[in-house]
Amino acid sequence: MVKKIFLISFLFSAHLLLAQTDSSLKSRPELTFEAYGDLFWSFDSDRPSSGRKKEFFYNYNQHATAMLNLGYAKMAVKHNRYRANLALHTGSYVEENYEDEHSILRYFNEANVGFALNKKSNLWIDAGIFSSFIGFESAISIENPNLSRSIVAENSPYYLTGLKLGYKPNSKWEASASILTGWQQIQFLEGNTLPSLGSQVKYKVTPDLLLNWSTFIGTHTPDSARKMRYYNNFFVQWQKNPKFMLVAGFDIGLEQKFMNSSNYNHWVSPLLIGQYILNYKWKTGLRVERYRDLNNVIISRINNQNFDVNSYSINADYMAHKNMFFRVEWRYFDSKNAIFNEQGNWKNTNWFAMASLIYKIQKTKSL
DSSP: OHHHHHHHHHHHHHHHHHHOOGGGOSSOOEEEEEEEEEEEEEEETTOOTTSBOOTTOOSSOBSSOOEEEEEEEEEEEEOSSEEEEEEEEESHHHHHHSTTSOTTGGGEEEEEEEEESSTTSOEEEEEEEEEOSSSSOOSSGGGSSSSSOOHHHHTSOSEEEEEEEEEOOSSSEEEEEEEESSTTOSSOOTTOOOOEEEEEEEEEEETTEEEEEEEEEEESSOGGGOOEEEEEEEEEEEEEETTEEEEEEEEEEEEESSTTOSOEEEEEEEEEEEEEEOSSSEEEEEEEEEEEETTOSSSOOBTTBOEEEEEEEEEEEEEEETTEEEEEEEEEEEESSOOEEETTEEESEEEEEEEEEEEEEEEEEEO
């Protein structure tokens, strides 16, 4: 029944979008085409024989092999009263992160439609597959201060599916509420009939300072063994000047230990990211983070050990052309337990070095 509600809502949104004609609208719609390709090569100090770097990574996760991490093509229609996005993707990121999705659905990076509910066009309803509103790191590497994603970003949703109601009353405040199919799922989990809920509130304190609070309430288990999950993502972004940006984040999650339990397992992750633009061609980034999941709710036990890891990274970015970027990163991990396996020997530390060549084009025209 819930699945039917989502389908009907999506089709209804699409119908309203298509029913609107330019004769009744004040401005012309814009059509944007975007293409993106991200080739990478990485060396992991553990030199894994399988070629896969880490169990808790889904991006740039191949060792000593040049690969396409993510390639996509996107078309978007944008108007002051309606909008739509369709993006198809491929690459090792897709193979790692969408393996549980239907064989056709896994190739959709985005597929959503939306329309404005008022004349001011500051109240919107959207339906479909979206980039996640949890966190500030995208699957599109060039949009992030660092080359690789943080541990918390890797282990929280990359994408979400459902209905979203968004409201932006002024330049300072922005909020949304969502009904979702689940924790990073295009379809409902088999055996689960409970929709999940999500929210996001952004407040621009000053032109330089942004506060964000995103939440998720739902389940990642079937009805027969339902364990409720509650997740909060907080971050502060400070743009001191056009050259320097600082982001401080803190995520905390709770999940019932078993069905109908009043006791919860929890996991936390604080992080700090800084980016400095040297000139129009060069910029660099630093990151310090910790991910603590002692009950292994999100990250499975490795070497029969719980997960408590600090990570540090530094990256440099070079714009070779307005459409081409070259990025390099060195990243170090320090675990409280021996979870890294170097040629059969378990240890507490690990590092990897990585390079990425990115090409991106975007063209927009009025219809």
